[in-house]
Amino acid sequence: MSRLETKKPSLCKSEPLTSESVRATLAVLKEIVTSCYGPSGRLKQLHNGLGGYVCTTSQSSALLRNLPVTHPILKILTTSVQNHVLCSRDCGLFTAILCCNLIENVQRMDLTPTTVIKLNKHLLSLCTSYLKSEACGCRISVDFSSTQIPLSLTHSIITSKPACMLTRKEVEHISTLILRAFLLTIPESTEDPVILGQSIIVPGKGQRVTDSTVLPGILIDMSEVQLRRLLPIQKPHALKVALFCISLSGDFSDTGEGTLVVPSGVSLENAALDQLLNLGRQLVSDHVDLVLCQKVVHPSLKQFLSSHGIIAIDRLGVTLMESLSKVTGTQPIGSLGSVSPSSYGSVKEVGSTQFGSKHFFHLIPDKATVCSLLLCSRNDTAWDELKLACQTALHALQLTIKEPWVLLGGGCTETHLAAYIRNKTHSEAESILKDCGCTQAELQLMAKAFCSALESPACSLEHDGGEILTDMKYGHFWSVQAESPSVRNWSDLLSRCGCGLLSSQEQLGWSFLRSMHPPFAPPTYLPCAAVGLAAVRSASSLTVDCLTAKLNGLQVAVETANLILDLSYIIEDKN
Amino acid sequence: MAVACWGVNRRHKGLQQLSSFAETGRTFLGPLKASKFITDAECQESVLVSSTLRLLESLDVSSAVGQLLNEAIFAQHGAHGTGTTTLLFLAGAWSRAAEEFLHLGIPIPIIVSVMSEGLNLCIEEVAFLQVPVHLVFDHLDSPRAVSGLEAARVSPRGVPPPGTAVRQEDGHLKDGATPPSLTTSGLPEQRATPPEPCISQAKVGAVESTRPCCRRSVLSRSRHLGRMGSSTCSSEPGASQGRGADPPGARTCTDLAELAAGLSHGSDGCMALVEAAVRLQLQDARGPPFALDISRLFTCCVPGLPDACSSVCPGFVTLVPASSAAAIQALARRPARVVVMDGDVTHTYRHPGFHAPGRMQTLGGLGEHGARPPEPSARTSPSLQAYRPAVLRGLAAGWLQYLSALLHNAAGSSAMEANTVIQRHLQHAPASGSPIGSVLHEHSRGCGWMFSPRLPDERERGSRVYDAVTPKVEAWRRALDLVLLILQTDSEIITGHGHTQMRAQHADGVSFL
Numbered sequence A: 001m002s003r004l005e006t007k008k009p010s011l012c013k014s015e016p017l018t019s020e021s022v023r024a025t026l027a028v029l030k031e032i033v034t035s036c037y038g039p040s041g042r043l044k045q046l047h048n049g050l051g052g053y054v055c056t057t058s059q060s061s062a063l064l065r066n067l068p069v070t071h072p073i074l075k076i077l078t079t080s081v082q083n084h085v086l087c088s089r090d091c092g093l094f095t096a097i098l099c100c101n102l103i104e105n106v107q108r109m110d111l112t113p114t115t116v117i118k119l120n121k122h123l124l125s126l127c128t129s130y131l132k133s134e135a136c137g138c139r140i141s142v143d144f145s146s147t148q149i150p151l152s153l154t155h156s157i158i159t160s161k162p163a164c165m166l167t168r169k170e171v172e173h174i175s176t177l178i179l180r181a182f183l184l185t186i187p188e189s190t191e192d193p194v195i196l197g198q199s200i201i202v203p204g205k206g207q208r209v210t211d212s213t214v215l216p217g218i219l220i221d222m223s224e225v226q227l228r229r230l231l232p233i234q235k236p237h238a239l240k241v242a243l244f245c246i247s248l249s250g251d252f253s254d255t256g257e258g259t260l261v262v263p264s265g266v267s268l269e270n271a272a273l274d275q276l277l278n279l280g281r282q283l284v285s286d287h288v289d290l291v292l293c294q295k296v297v298h299p300s301l302k303q304f305l306s307s308h309g310i311i312a313i314d315r316l317g318v319t320l321m322e323s324l325s326k327v328t329g330t331q332p333i334g335s336l337g338s339v340s341p342s343s344y345g346s347v348k349e350v351g352s353t354q355f356g357s358k359h360f361f362h363l364i365p366d367k368a369t370v371c372s373l374l375l376c377s378r379n380d381t382a383w384d385e386l387k388l389a390c391q392t393a394l395h396a397l398q399l400t401i402k403e404p405w406v407l408l409g410g411g412c413t414e415t416h417l418a419a420y421i422r423n424k425t426h427s428e429a430e431s432i433l434k435d436c437g438c439t440q441a442e443l444q445l446m447a448k449a450f451c452s453a454l455e456s457p458a459c460s461l462e463h464d465g466g467e468i469l470t471d472m473k474y475g476h477f478w479s480v481q482a483e484s485p486s487v488r489n490w491s492d493l494l495s496r497c498g499c500g501l502l503s504s505q506e507q508l509g510w511s512f513l514r515s516m517h518p519p520f521a522p523p524t525y526l527p528c529a530a531v532g533l534a535a536v537r538s539a540s541s542l543t544v545d546c547l548t549a550k551l552n553g554l555q556v557a558v559e560t561a562n563l564i565l566d567l568s569y570i571i572e573d574k575n
Numbered sequence B: 001m002a003v004a005c006w007g008v009n010r011r012h013k014g015l016q017q018l019s020s021f022a023e024t025g026r027t028f029l030g031p032l033k034a035s036k037f038i039t040d041a042e043c044q045e046s047v048l049v050s051s052t053l054r055l056l057e058s059l060d061v062s063s064a065v066g067q068l069l070n071e072a073i074f075a076q077h078g079a080h081g082t083g084t085t086t087l088l089f090l091a092g093a094w095s096r097a098a099e100e101f102l103h104l105g106i107p108i109p110i111i112v113s114v115m116s117e118g119l120n121l122c123i124e125e126v127a128f129l130q131v132p133v134h135l136v137f138d139h140l141d142s143p144r145a146v147s148g149l150e151a152a153r154v155s156p157r158g159v160p161p162p163g164t165a166v167r168q169e170d171g172h173l174k175d176g177a178t179p180p181s182l183t184t185s186g187l188p189e190q191r192a193t194p195p196e197p198c199i200s201q202a203k204v205g206a207v208e209s210t211r212p213c214c215r216r217s218v219l220s221r222s223r224h225l226g227r228m229g230s231s232t233c234s235s236e237p238g239a240s241q242g243r244g245a246d247p248p249g250a251r252t253c254t255d256l257a258e259l260a261a262g263l264s265h266g267s268d269g270c271m272a273l274v275e276a277a278v279r280l281q282l283q284d285a286r287g288p289p290f291a292l293d294i295s296r297l298f299t300c301c302v303p304g305l306p307d308a309c310s311s312v313c314p315g316f317v318t319l320v321p322a323s324s325a326a327a328i329q330a331l332a333r334r335p336a337r338v339v340v341m342d343g344d345v346t347h348t349y350r351h352p353g354f355h356a357p358g359r360m361q362t363l364g365g366l367g368e369h370g371a372r373p374p375e376p377s378a379r380t381s382p383s384l385q386a387y388r389p390a391v392l393r394g395l396a397a398g399w400l401q402y403l404s405a406l407l408h409n410a411a412g413s414s415a416m417e418a419n420t421v422i423q424r425h426l427q428h429a430p431a432s433g434s435p436i437g438s439v440l441h442e443h444s445r446g447c448g449w450m451f452s453p454r455l456p457d458e459r460e461r462g463s464r465v466y467d468a469v470t471p472k473v474e475a476w477r478r479a480l481d482l483v484l485l486i487l488q489t490d491s492e493i494i495t496g497h498g499h500t501q502m503r504a505q506h507a508d509g510v511s512f513l
Helices: A020-036 A060-066 A072-088 A092-107 A113-132 A148-159 A168-183 A224-230 A268-285 A299-307 A318-328 A380-402 A412-427 A429-436 A440-459 A528-536 A547-565 B013-023 B052-058 B064-080 B084-103 B108-129 B188-192 B222-235 B256-263 B272-284 B322-331 B382-411 B415-431 B435-445 B456-461 B469-487 B496-505
Strands: A011-014 A043-047 A055-057 A139-141 A198-203 A213-216 A218-222 A239-244 A260-263 A290-293 A311-313 A345-347 A349-355 A358-364 A370-375 A405-408 A467-471 A477-480 A510-512 A544-546 A569-572 B002-005 B036-040 B045-049 B360-363 B489-494 B510-512
Touching: A020 A043, A020 A060, A020 A072, A020 A092, A020 B489, A043 A060, A043 B064, A055 A060, A055 A380, A060 A072, A060 A092, A060 A380, A072 A092, A072 A547, A072 A569, A092 A440, A092 A547, A113 A412, A113 A429, A113 A440, A113 A547, A148 A168, A148 A380, A148 A405, A148 A544, A168 A213, A168 A370, A168 A380, A198 A218, A198 A318, A198 A380, A218 A224, A218 A318, A218 A370, A224 A358, A239 A318, A268 A299, A299 A311, A318 A345, A318 A358, A318 A370, A370 A380, A380 A544, A380 A547, A380 B064, A380 B469, A405 A412, A405 A547, A412 A429, A412 A440, A412 A477, A429 A440, A544 A547, B013 B064, B013 B084, B013 B469, B036 B052, B045 B052, B052 B064, B052 B084, B064 B084, B064 B469, B084 B108, B084 B382, B084 B469, B108 B382, B108 B435, B108 B469, B256 B272, B382 B415, B415 B435, B469 B489
Parallel strands: A043 B489, A198 A370, A239 A290, A260 B360, A290 A311
Antiparallel strands: A011 A569, A043 A055, A139 A405, A213 A370, A218 A358, A239 A345, A349 A358, A405 A544, A467 A477, A467 A510, B002 B489, B002 B510, B036 B045
């Protein structure tokens, strides 16, 4: 007898943001992301408390992946940030910090959600159009014919992840490798559209970071014995390759719930093997030199192929398949039936590579744009973090080649942008009031909240009690160590601004970042001489951010904040 | 989910945990180890340990800091087979130093920057103290004839636990930082049972001999093997970056017996097996340069036999069931063709990756039956310069504590006596005009007295003591990496159900999401 229960009524909560517990959890989340931000950000240990794997990180992707948030409002926030990270990789913490602060700042004011959202949208559009405009005073155009700015970009990304545990020398080595790996993924031909290749990160754990290297082509991890059995092969021509994504182990398809009925005297295993050997004969007659299989190859088929001088490598795994397909220029074969000769690809040569104690079968392509980044680190924790950082940097370079600009890093873009918006809402108040249909007081309140939120990621760069200042000309970010004597002459205490472009000796006036100061119009041009000077110095002298990622982060943060601020009810299904 | 903040009350919980873990391994430093009994209050079982590795196996290291420590120690052991106690000790000493810096109000980025810089300086300086050993093999007498299966029977005079064996190790001598490779000609059985060191460097005549035979009991000599290997690379680029192969003033070690004695750190005779292995390999060497190839050294553990039975022989030895003994005897002294099987040759064996179909029925004539075949750079600022001396002093204090503990353990000197000796050396070295020269001079006079239980008066008769370069330096680096990683961590986030325990344990500094 089945028992039926009446449906429980759904639980409806109104004005969720006004709840004290929601505010408290948002504050905790804000504290977590804020404390992780920047080169001196604090690390977090994520673990299950029961002796499981410990993840030490300060990167949003690893942090949010492991944070099991339950409250719907927090879920909206973390999911938005995760989605941003998924497509942009960089600027995840920036997005989260900005979003949390915007929500918090708005909550302190007595404004209707409609007004807030309308003004937020308007201010956001002011920001995006400024960052995209030629007159933007905080972006640098990137010329890929010089390594300077791309190198600064990778350098800035790597140094912002302290859990990588790299020394200055190691940061330089890794930054150069990332750039080299990226350049190897650019095709030589200038066909339109240009399709970028791939950089595969291969672990070289236990080795020195400075042992890391980049090699063209694909590396397949293999034991020395196995490698010796396969190599050397001398072929005067390029090698013909067959790439299989199905199992060649002689399995039969899964019968599921059904039963397979086989007449007596028939051996399914033999039948399957016969089919495999037929395939083998075809491969031989088609003059294939190299058989690559994602899954297992039957030992008998392997032996057959080997006796005909064909190299067979199996169990390559699904992760390598896309790259292998790119390197060999072929689509993976997915059936045992007739293999069309058009499905074969080729590689220029094969060889072996030894790296530390590991041995690799090395596939060297003719022109393909695939390379392997052998990444080393002393410990697993640092390696995991370094791998993430390298992926972020590689992606940032990809985004930058599409939109060839970078933003000033080290907090300067944020403070500069805030100065720009403050001035804009002051000087062009009339037109904004007309567009948004709000009062002067509402605009001033909202502009204050918005600009303060914009400055919050910059303020989050300081974790050791230092003071943050901004100059009254360019609106750049300046920080000074804690316990500095309060002196009038800031230029003696400050050395360079956050991005490294400006020196304190340039006759600037400073003010504490969040103090009341009259709005000023930051110049809508870059200090060109400074960019030139920075270019002469090393990659580490200039901190820059990926424009595409930051722009996307800015939009995601404001839109998510708007969405959360607009929530009137949370309806929970209790069944 | 719970978030536990470490920074409450200006005390860094992570660093404190690390230093208390490290404290437990203090007595393992040096050749004379005081063993520890670890008793499990619940199941009345006790284990005797005298190595860092075994200690960590027995301790509850389920906390996040414990896990990271475990990871570092096992990574060091995996790569070098030695240096784990050094790592543990320095991690403790430097975590105390780092906590002291926090008390002094030194900003974390400055601590991180100066401590890493300081260690780099030390490692560069160590290059001057490296002793080239590549001439050792050139000076070896023509190898003693050891042929066929006749074993070179040598055994250490010490009384290590039964089941003694020499551990196979990584063979890539050009870089001691490489993890162990068992692939070269390692058979599956070799891989299946990695020897687990429990009592390395036995205390002469101590309690170990009475220890019940334990099947995990293997004496690890890997540190000595690793040392030999790594030491040969001291002249490689990277190790002595750009400097000449032989550092000025460093006396080249040309005698294998002297090197062996120097690496045995007071455990007389414990290098005899290694010496025998060197001589054996030299016999087959294809000419200079010769280097001990550890990848061609296999271990066969025979539990239950006294240590005196340990030996080195050419070829490959493995345990076989008594029933096969007769068949093998019949093959003795006959040339044999060998097939190495991957998998087995039973009827039901299928290659890995083969999936048997779920349900299959074979239709027969009469009966039917179912068949079932069988994954920092810190800002430079005026204050960096201001804090630099203090941080460097703190870093140096780590090594002073290390030396002091070593003297205490080895010579039984009190902390004060040890400090007096160290301070005297520290004052003497710079005063001589050339600190490096002074250290090398002291070394050439022999500083074995430090490690022998004899009185310092007998120092003239002491022998030279050596350490392998790469494992040592890597142990320092790993120790500092661990401390800096924990130093920069401000909170732990406990996911899943683990946080319910947290709720009960601390109320202070824990918030829930």
